[in-house]
Amino acid sequence: xxxxxxxxxxxxxxxxxxxxxxxxxxxxxxxxxxxxxxxxxxxxxxxxxxxxxxxxxxxxxxxxxxxxxxxxxxxxxxxxxxxxxxxxxxxxxxxxxxxxxxxxxxxxxxxxxxxxxxxxxxxxxxxxxxxxxxxxxxxxxxxxxxxxxxxxxxxxxxxxxxxxxxxxxxxxxxxxxxxxxxxxxxxxxxxxxxxxxxxxxxxxxxxxxxxxxxxxxxxxxxxxxxxxxxx
Amino acid sequence: xxxxxxxxxxxxxxxxxxxxxxxxxxxxxxxxxxxxxxxxxxxxxxxxxxxxxxxxxxxxxxxxxxxxxxxxxxxxxxxxxxxxxxxxxxxxxxxxxxxxxxxxxxxxxxxxxxxxxxxxxxxxxxxxxxxxxxxxxxxxxxxxxxxxxxxxxxxxxxxxxxxxxxxxxxxxxxxxxxxxxxxxxxxxxxxxxxxxxxxxxxxxxxxxxxxxxxxxxxxxxxxxxxxxxxx
DNA sequence: ATTATATTGTGAAATACGGAACAACAAATG
DNA sequence: CATTTGTTGTTCCGTATTTCACAATATAAT
Ligand SMILES: NC(=O)c1ccc[n+]([C@@H]2O[C@H](COP(=O)([O-])OP(=O)(O)OC[C@H]3O[C@@H](n4cnc5c(N)ncnc54)[C@H](O)[C@@H]3O)[C@@H](O)[C@H]2O)c1
Ligand SMILES: NC(=O)c1ccc[n+]([C@@H]2O[C@H](COP(=O)([O-])OP(=O)(O)OC[C@H]3O[C@@H](n4cnc5c(N)ncnc54)[C@H](O)[C@@H]3O)[C@@H](O)[C@H]2O)c1
Numbered sequence: 211x212x213x214x215x216x217x218x219x220x221x222x223x224x225x226x227x228x229x230x231x232x233x234x235x236x237x238x239x240x241x242x243x244x245x246x247x248x249x250x251x252x253x254x255x256x257x258x259x260x261x262x263x264x265x266x267x268x269x270x271x272x273x274x275x276x277x278x279x280x281x282x283x284x285x286x287x288x289x290x291x292x293x294x295x296x297x298x299x300x301x302x303x304x305x306x307x308x309x310x311x312x313x314x315x316x317x318x319x320x321x322x323x324x325x326x327x328x329x330x331x332x333x334x335x336x337x338x339x340x341x342x343x344x345x346x347x348x349x350x351x352x353x354x355x356x357x358x359x360x361x362x363x364x365x366x367x368x369x370x371x372x373x374x375x376x377x378x379x380x381x382x383x384x385x386x387x388x389x390x391x392x393x394x395x396x397x398x399x400x401x402x403x404x405x406x407x408x409x410x411x412x413x414x415x416x417x418x419x420x421x422x423x424x425x426x427x428x429x430x431x432x433x434x435x436x437x438x439x440x441x
Numbered sequence: 442x443x444x445x446x447x448x449x450x451x452x453x454x455x456x457x458x459x460x461x462x463x464x465x466x467x468x469x470x471x472x473x474x475x476x477x478x479x480x481x482x483x484x485x486x487x488x489x490x491x492x493x494x495x496x497x498x499x500x501x502x503x504x505x506x507x508x509x510x511x512x513x514x515x516x517x518x519x520x521x522x523x524x525x526x527x528x529x530x531x532x533x534x535x536x537x538x539x540x541x542x543x544x545x546x547x548x549x550x551x552x553x554x555x556x557x558x559x560x561x562x563x564x565x566x567x568x569x570x571x572x573x574x575x576x577x578x579x580x581x582x583x584x585x586x587x588x589x590x591x592x593x594x595x596x597x598x599x600x601x602x603x604x605x606x607x608x609x610x611x612x613x614x615x616x617x618x619x620x621x622x623x624x625x626x627x628x629x630x631x632x633x634x635x636x637x638x639x640x641x642x643x644x645x646x647x648x649x650x651x652x653x654x655x656x657x658x659x660x661x662x663x664x665x666x667x668x669x670x671x672x
Numbered sequence: 673a674t675t676a677t678a679t680t681g682t683g684a685a686a687t688a689c690g691g692a693a694c695a696a697c698a699a700a701t702g
Numbered sequence: 703c704a705t706t707t708g709t710t711g712t713t714c715c716g717t718a719t720t721t722c723a724c725a726a727t728a729t730a731a732t
Contacts, residue, residue, distance in 0.1 A: 216718075216719085217638070218719085219719095220638055220641055220642075221634060221638055224634050224637045224638060224641070225618070225631075225634060228634070229618075242678095242679070242680090243680075244679090244680095249618065251618045251620050251629075252720090253720075255720080255721060255722075255723095256719090256720065256721080258679090258680065258681065258682085259681085259682080259719095259720080259721095261680095261681090262680090262682070263680055266724070267680085267681085268679080268680060268681085269679080269680075269727095269728065269729085270678085270679060270680050270681085270727045270728040270729080271678055271679055271680080271727075271728045271729045272678095272680095272728075272729070272732080273679070273680085274680090277649075287641050288640065288641060288644040288645070289631055293640055295636060300647055302536075302537035302540050302541065303534075303537045303541075304535075305537075306533035306534045306536075306537045307632070309533050310534075312593075312616065312633060313633055313636070314638050315633070316633040316634075316636065317637075317681080318636065318640065327513070332464070332625065337490065346594065354640075354643045355636065355639045355640060355643060357636070358698085360544075377529070378642075378643040379639035379640070379642055379643040380639075381632070381635055381639060383461075383725075385543065387456070387480065387482045388482055391480050395639060395642040395660060397635055397638065397639060398482075399632075399635065400456075401612070401630075402543060402544055402546070402547040403452060403455050403456060403459070403542070403547075404612055404628055404630065405526060405547065405549065405586065405588070405612055406455045406518070406547050406548075406549070407448075407452055407455060407628065408586045408610035408611075408612060408626060409453055409519065409524055409549065409585075409586060410451055410455070410519055411451075411610055411626040412520050412585045412586060412609040412610040412626065413519040413607075414519070429684085447688075447689085449689085456723085473708095473709070473710090474709075474710075475709090483690090484690075484691065484692095485709095486690080486692075486693095487689095487690060487691080489709090489710060489711065489712090490690080490691095490711085490712080492710095493710085493711055493712070498710085498711085499709080499710060499711085500698065500699085500709080500710075501696075501698040501699080501708085501709060501710050502697080502698045502699045502700080502707085502708060502709055502710080503698075503699075503709080504709070504710085505710090546676060561696095565697045598704090
C-alpha cells in the first residue's frame with residue numbers, strides 16, 4: 211500500500227523519533243499522544259492521526275509503546291546508520307557545523323569540509339579539502355547529502371558542482387533560493403529572512419502564535435492616489 | 442480593512458522585498474510576476490495573488506513598478522530601520538552569527554551577545570556580556586528580538602529569562618521545541634532534523650521535490666503480528 | 673464482577689492554500 | 703485606428719491538512 215508522506219509529516223515523524231529515543235534512555239516505556247504533542251508542539255489529535263495513518267497502534271488506555279513506535283519509525287524513515295555528510299564552504303557557519311557534536315545523536319556525522327582556502331587554521335577534527343577533490347570524495351565515500359555554506363556569489367556554481375558529483379540532498383544556508391530537482395532535494399534556510407519575520411510579528415503587536423491581523427488600506431482612500439502614481 | 446497574513450505569505454513578502462531591493466540597485470524599474478516567482482521559487486500566479494490580496498497593483502502589460510512595490514512592502518512589513526537583536530549563547534553558532542556581515546542588508550544588526558563565559562577569546566566587534574546584564578541591556582536598548590544559541594540544557598531557563606526581560610521574538614537554534622505565546626513569538630530551527638529529513642528524501646529514492654510515496658505494510662500481513670506484539 | 677475513567681482511533685467538518693484558467697485591458701504594432 | 707500581444711487580476715476549483723467530537727475500549731478501582 212502506497213502512502214503519501216508530505217514534508218511536514220516527515221518532519222513530525224523525525225521529531226517523534228527523537229523524543230522517543232530520549233524517553234527511552236530515561237527508562238520510560240509508554241507515552242501518550244498529548245505528551246508527544248506537547249514535546250513537538252502539535253495537537254494530540256494530530257499525533258494520533260499521524261500514527262493512525264501509518265498503522266501504528268496504541269493501547270486504548272495505556273498509550274503507545276515506545277520501543278514499538280521507535281522501531282517502526284526507524285523502519286519507515288530509514289534508520290540513520292553511520293550516514294555521512296559533507297560541508298561545502300568552511301567559513302564561519304560551516305566550521306561551526308563541523309565542530310558540532312550533536313549530530314551523532316541523529317545518527318550521522320560530518321565526513322569532510324571543502325573550501326577554496328584550505329590554509330586557514332580551523333580547529334576541526336575532519337579533513338578540509340579543496341573543492342576539486344569533492345567529486346572523488348563524494349563517490350568514494352558514497353556521500354549523498356551536503357550542507358552549503360559558501361558566500362552568496364559562489365552558491366550557484368557550488369550547487370552545480372555538488373549535483374554533478376551526485377549529491378542528492380542539499381541544506382542551503384545561502385540567501386540564494388535554490389530549487390529542488392527530481393534528482394536533488396534542496397532545503398533552504400534563510401536566517402536573515404527568519405529574523406525579519408520575527409521583526410514583523412513583533413512590530414505588529416504582541417506577537418501572536420500563528421498568524422496576525424494587519425491593517426490594510428481600503429481600496430478607496432489612500433490606495434487610489436497610489437494606483438495613479440503607480441501607473 | 443483587516444486581512445489575515447499567514448506565515449508563509451509574510452515570508453514570501455519579505456523575500457519579494459529582498460529581491461526588489463537587489464533589482465533596484467541594479468537599475469531595474471519594472472518586474473513581472475514570473476521574474477519574482479522564479480527568484481523566490483513560487484508560481485507566478487501566486488505572486489500576483491499575493492499582491493492582489495494586498496491591493497498592490499501592476500500594469501496590465503508593463504508588470505509591476507519596483508519602487509512602488511518595495512515602498513508598499515515596507516509599509517506593510519514595517520521598514521526595518523536600525524533594528525537590533527541580541528544573541529544569547531556566544532558559542533560556535535552564536536559567534537558565527539555575531540560575525541556575519543549580511544544582516545545589515547536586511548536592515549538590522551546584532552547589538553550584543555550574552556554568555557556565562559565572557560572570558561573566552563571571540564573575534565567579534567560587539568560586546569559580550571554576562572546573562573545577568575541581559576535584562577537591563579534589553580530594556581535600555583529597546584531590544585525585541587533574540588537569537589538563542591545556548592546548550593540544550595540551558596534553553597528553557599534562557600527562554601524564561603528572555604521573556605521576563607520583555608523579548609517578544611526568539612529565533613531558537615536549540616533542539617528543544619519552544620512554543621510561541623501571545624507575548625512572545627518563537628521560531629525553531631532544528632538543523633539536525635532538517636538533515637535527517639534530507640536523508641529520508643534521499644534514501645527513499647532520487648529525492649523528489651515536494652513529497653514522496655513510501656511503501657507501507659498492509660493492514661493485514663506484517664502488521665497483524667506487530668499489533669499483537671504491541672498490545 | 674461491575675463501574676468508572678482515561679485514552680485511542682476516526683469520520684466529518686473546517687480551513688487553508690496553491691494552481692489553472694481566463695477575462696480584462698494596457699501597450700505595442702502596423 | 704484597428705489589431706495583436708502579453709501581462710495582470712480574479713474567480714473557481716481541487717486538494718491537502720488540521721481540528722473537532724465522540725464512539726470504542728482497555729485498564730484501573732471498588
Ligand atoms: N555566518 C552567518 O551567521 C550567516 C547567517 C546567514 C546566512 N549566512 C550565509 O551562509 C554563507 C556562509 O556564511 P559565512 O559567514 O560562513 O561566510 P564565510 O565567508 O565565513 O565563509 C565562506 C567560506 O566559503 C569559502 N568559499 C568561497 N568560495 C568557495 C567555493 N567556490 N567553494 C568552496 N568554498 C568557497 C570561503 O573560503 C569561506 O571560507 C553565506 O552565503 C552567508 O550569506 C551566514
Ligand atoms: N553548532 C552547530 O552546528 C549546531 C547545530 C545544530 C544545533 N545547534 C544547537 O545550537 C546550540 C548552540 O550550539 P553551539 O555549537 O554553538 O554550542 P556551544 O557549546 O559552542 O555554545 C554554547 C554557548 O552557550 C554558553 N552558555 C551556556 N549556558 C548558558 C546560559 N545559561 N546563558 C548564556 N550562555 C550560556 C556557553 O558558555 C557557550 O559559549 C546548542 O543547543 C546546539 O544543540 C548547534
